[in-house]
Amino acid sequence: MTDIPVISANGLNMPALGFGTFELDEDTVEDILPRAIELGYRHIDTAQIYRNEAAVGRAVANSGIDRSSFFLTTKVWVDRFSPDDLIASVHGSLKRLNTDYVDLLLLHWPLFGGRGMNPTLDALMRTRREGLARNIGISNFNIDQTEQAVAFCGEGQLATNQVEYHVYLGQDRLRRVLARYNLVLTAYMPLAKARTVNDPVLWQIGEQYGKTAAQVALRWLVEQDRVAAIPATSNPHHAASNIDIFDFSLSAADQERIAGLEKKRRICKPEGLSPAWDD
DSSP states (O other), X not given: OOOOOEEEETTEEEESBOEEOTTOOHHHHHHHHHHHHHHTXXXXXXXXXXXXXXXXXXXXXXTOSOGGGOEEEEEEOGGGOSHHHHHHHHHHHHHHHTSSOBSEEEESSOOOOTTTTHHHHHHHHHHHHTTSBSSEEEESOOHHXXXXXXXXXXXXXXXXXXXXXXXXXXXXXXXXXXXXXXXXXXXXXXTTTTGGGGOHHHHHHHHHHTOXXXXXXXXXXXXXXXXXXXXXXXXXXXXXXXXXXXXXXXXXXXXXXHHTTXXXXXXXXXXXXXXXXXX
């Protein structure tokens, strides 16, 4: 079983590589997640809107591994952002996940309007006080929204901002802001929806280490300070390949070449939800 490094920040202790379940239906999760757990994945990322929390809960419960060995993340959808709805929705998530708490609870998208996000952030902090979540954070917040959230919650309270991040979408400015407040950047779509797998530069670099282009792309992310990655896949071979990235290190020259692939290519930009992106 692969030993995955743990990132610590603001009370958070989270494996640097997780198993994402975005766009995986319940049947697919029930098939792939037990295999992923056998490979050594313990950090599992889901969300209310994915509609697969129950399948995640069953896989964890049926693994025979103690709940305390897992790091479970879920996210509150924007239609449950009013304080009472948020608390009720988290209780629903916990029931589906078959657990008393999640290790990390995120607001899935920023939804600034009316009174702003403060009542929602206050309810998010309440989930931690009540033991429903051990750590709390945000997702898809731009720099200004991140700073507003930190200002309201207080420094040291939020653990992460989960955003799209891969070799084609640089996040240097956001990373610097998150580092200032000791927040982790959790990278979703870390393989750019499989666009990295045939990249000739990544393949060329990978040949030096006996690794694939995708493995190089993931390694580049997790070698950065306070960056975690949560690739999603339904393919057991890819799941095994994605976790096999902790037995090599990229040279400084290779890291620089990979950084040069940046194209400001954003894949996830849903209309009506996306903030004014910093890039």
